[in-house]
Amino acid sequence: LIILHFWWLLQADCPTTVHGLQSIFQEQEMTETVHDTEGHGYLATFIGKNGRLVILRVTALGLLTIDLQCCEGDNIVQVENLLNTLEEKLRSLLHGNIKRVKRLPALTRGAAVDRYWPTADGRLVEYDIDRVVYDEDSAYQNIKIMHSRQFGNILILNGDVNLAESDLPYTQAIMGRGKENYAGKEVLILGGGDGGILAEAVKLNVYIDQMVIDGCRTHMRKACGSVLDNLKGECYQVLVEDCVPVLKKYVEEGKTFDYVINDLTAVPISTAPEEDSTWEFLQLILDLSIKVLRPTGKYFTQGNSANLTETLALYEEQLGRLSCPVDFSKEVVCVPSYMELWVFYTIWKK
Amino acid sequence: LIILHFWWLLQADCPTTVHGLQSIFQEQEMTETVHDTEGHGYLATFIGKNGRLVILRVTALGLLTIDLQCCEGDNIVQVENLLNTLEEKLRSLLHGNIKRVKRLPALTRGAAVDRYWPTADGRLVEYDIDRVVYDEDSAYQNIKIMHSRQFGNILILNGDVNLAESDLPYTQAIMGRGKENYAGKEVLILGGGDGGILAEAVKLNVYIDQMVIDGCRTHMRKACGSVLDNLKGECYQVLVEDCVPVLKKYVEEGKTFDYVINDLTAVPISTAPEEDSTWEFLQLILDLSIKVLRPTGKYFTQGNSANLTETLALYEEQLGRLSCPVDFSKEVVCVPSYMELWVFYTIWKK
Numbered sequence: 001l002i003i004l005h006f007w008w009l010l011q012a013d014c015p016t017t018v019h020g021l022q023s024i025f026q027e028q029e030m031t032e033t034v035h036d037t038e039g040h041g042y043l044a045t046f047i048g049k050n051g052r053l054v055i056l057r058v059t060a061l062g063l064l065t066i067d068l069q070c071c072e073g074d075n076i077v078q079v080e081n082l083l084n085t086l087e088e089k090l091r092s093l094l095h096g097n098i099k100r101v102k103r104l105p106a107l108t109r110g111a112a113v114d115r116y117w118p119t120a121d122g123r124l125v126e127y128d129i130d131r132v133v134y135d136e137d138s139a140y141q142n143i144k145i146m147h148s149r150q151f152g153n154i155l156i157l158n159g160d161v162n163l164a165e166s167d168l169p170y171t172q173a174i175m176g177r178g179k180e181n182y183a184g185k186e187v188l189i190l191g192g193g194d195g196g197i198l199a200e201a202v203k204l205n206v207y208i209d210q211m212v213i214d215g216c217r218t219h220m221r222k223a224c225g226s227v228l229d230n231l232k233g234e235c236y237q238v239l240v241e242d243c244v245p246v247l248k249k250y251v252e253e254g255k256t257f258d259y260v261i262n263d264l265t266a267v268p269i270s271t272a273p274e275e276d277s278t279w280e281f282l283q284l285i286l287d288l289s290i291k292v293l294r295p296t297g298k299y300f301t302q303g304n305s306a307n308l309t310e311t312l313a314l315y316e317e318q319l320g321r322l323s324c325p326v327d328f329s330k331e332v333v334c335v336p337s338y339m340e341l342w343v344f345y346t347i348w349k350k
Numbered sequence: 351l352i353i354l355h356f357w358w359l360l361q362a363d364c365p366t367t368v369h370g371l372q373s374i375f376q377e378q379e380m381t382e383t384v385h386d387t388e389g390h391g392y393l394a395t396f397i398g399k400n401g402r403l404v405i406l407r408v409t410a411l412g413l414l415t416i417d418l419q420c421c422e423g424d425n426i427v428q429v430e431n432l433l434n435t436l437e438e439k440l441r442s443l444l445h446g447n448i449k450r451v452k453r454l455p456a457l458t459r460g461a462a463v464d465r466y467w468p469t470a471d472g473r474l475v476e477y478d479i480d481r482v483v484y485d486e487d488s489a490y491q492n493i494k495i496m497h498s499r500q501f502g503n504i505l506i507l508n509g510d511v512n513l514a515e516s517d518l519p520y521t522q523a524i525m526g527r528g529k530e531n532y533a534g535k536e537v538l539i540l541g542g543g544d545g546g547i548l549a550e551a552v553k554l555n556v557y558i559d560q561m562v563i564d565g566c567r568t569h570m571r572k573a574c575g576s577v578l579d580n581l582k583g584e585c586y587q588v589l590v591e592d593c594v595p596v597l598k599k600y601v602e603e604g605k606t607f608d609y610v611i612n613d614l615t616a617v618p619i620s621t622a623p624e625e626d627s628t629w630e631f632l633q634l635i636l637d638l639s640i641k642v643l644r645p646t647g648k649y650f651t652q653g654n655s656a657n658l659t660e661t662l663a664l665y666e667e668q669l670g671r672l673s674c675p676v677d678f679s680k681e682v683v684c685v686p687s688y689m690e691l692w693v694f695y696t697i698w699k700k
Contacts, residue, residue, distance in 0.1 A: 038401075045385070149657050307500050
């Protein structure tokens with residue numbers, strides 16, 4: 001179902017305007033229904049051939065909106081022409097009474113290729129996605145890899161854009177923006193199943209959803225290179241395990257690292273009770289991670305959208321409640337495929 | 351007018367589903383109209399209090415869509431609850447028959463603060479704009495400066511996002527990405543009325559819409575600094591003039607530059623006849639600019655959205671038809687506020 005729509009802000013309530021459009025709907029053999037809105041402006045619907053629907057409203061405040069819905073398989077050129085005709089007619093009818101006109105790109109719903117993946121701060125954005133590369137449910141989550149013309153393949157976990165092949169700035173940000181020397185260092189990466197960090201780093205241990213590895217190894221090679229082809233390399237080992245027992249074992253053994261990079265999950269957006277467990281999980285991982293960090297070590301992690309200031313403040317509060325006192329710095333980074341600025345943290349022992 | 355909407359992809363045509371929703375509409379005292387779609391699925395509209403409108407469709411292919419329109423001043427929590435109730439009811443009615451569910455952020459139309467500024471490649475994107483800082487019509491164009499929470503103030507010329515205070519990567523890209531040494535060089539900037547390049551550069555001459563200068567001097571200071579406070583500085587001069595006669599005069603006088611930075615306009619998107627003049631203008635500026643370029647000089651300019659490959663190919667063809675033969679390179683850059691990747695060109699004399 002495709003919705004074409006525009007709206008006009010008028011100088012005043014122009015109820016006679018809509019009558020001027022009737023001849024267009026008649027030509028299209030559309031059936032008109034005028035609805036009683038109990039004083040909330042003019043509202044009419046028009047049903048035409050091929051399941052076309054036009055919704056025409058004029059509010060008392062002078063807002064005129066037209067929605068045109070058409071079904072898959074309809075002649076889109078004809079439909080656009082109808083909208084153009086309506087727009088031209090309105091321009092001549094309303095000449096001089098128009099304060100603002102806005103026509104937006106069509107919204108497509110129910111398509112095989114879904115192009116709408118809202119940002120973490122809840123904004124509607126349309127991606128230039130032209131095909132679904134991979135779409136599977138693992139035991140943990142839905143894993144999609146979709147192809148964007150500009151960003152390359154994009155990994156989308158449970159509807160959240162995770163990483164695209166264009167997103168080297170994400171990987172660089174969560175590795176300290178090129179200011180760290182990883183040579184000869186021991187690095188522990190938590191999460192990062194897309195292989196992006198692994199491809200950039202030297203020596204590491206990772207825990208991830210095996211299916212994310214499988215999908216990314218094949219479809220995200222610009223991000224992960226060949227590092228996911230083998231779970232064990234000369235200087236790295238990929239553990240597909242729950243990272244909590246692994247971390248606990250390291251703490252018990254006294255095993256420590258120069259860098260811990262936590263790429264498991266963004267800071268939870270909601271503070272609703274059902275998110276409590278995510279906050280607790282975050283705290284647990286953070287506490288264990290700091291414990292396996294060497295005194296001069298650094299802990300890198302993503303925060304969330306720069307706009308989610310309350311969420312980030314909660315996270316920073318949490319940093320003050322760890323069993324070992326820490327300091328932190330943060331940076332705002334533009335990750336190409338995110339369509340929003342993203343906050344990254346560097347944390348170290350006081 | 352706010353539109354809340356979601357869609358469901360079902361296993362099969364489930365026409366009985368919609369009857370299960372009737373009790374909800376009755377509770378809301380909404381008036382139902384079932385429309386004859388001549389075989390194109392089920393379509394009903396429901397009108398409620400405060401001018402609320404629900405459009406319920408189920409197509410033969412099993413796509414169920416619900417649109418809920420409400421007017422400014424309506425109780426948005428109540429409206430969201432209604433949508434939640436419909437969603438819950440549908441989940442229980444359709445249990446096991448749901449292939450996909452998608453609920454998108456609400457679309458707001460006619461608001462004082464317009465948050466929808468489509469990309470150059472025609473995609474719908476919502477910005478985090480919270481206020482209009484400046485909105486004036488000059489003799490040439492509409493000039494808006496709007497505040498985005500993440501990008502700072504954004505300059506929007508005739509509906510096109512031009513530059514935000516976050517967009518240093520744009521300025522750096524059009525100045526050669528930090529690889530040029532501007533010390534002691536003579537630089538000619540065409541366009542760039544936002545002052546971004548001027549703030550980064552050393553010695554230059556600029557032509558711009560005086561009103562863009564005025565708006566940016568006050569509201570885009572993170573981009574332009576103080577360079578627009580005076581049209582003449584120690585090492586720069588701003589000319590608020592048509593740049594064509596100025597360029598022609600330079601050619602006549604034999605005046606040349608080390609760098610010419612053309613920030614006048616993006617490559618025209620359309621190749622429709624009405625855009626012919628823009629292409630001709632582009633060719634004219636390009637030809638004159640290359641003429642005032644020293645043999646070792648560089649010409650920097652923006653191209654357009656990385657997705658507009660045909661447009662960019664046309665531009666590159668044009669580069670082969672200049673009166674002086676040139677070579678070029680291009681780079682794709684992520685400009686934070688653009689929400690799309692952008693192409694920049696470096697051009698030099700063969």
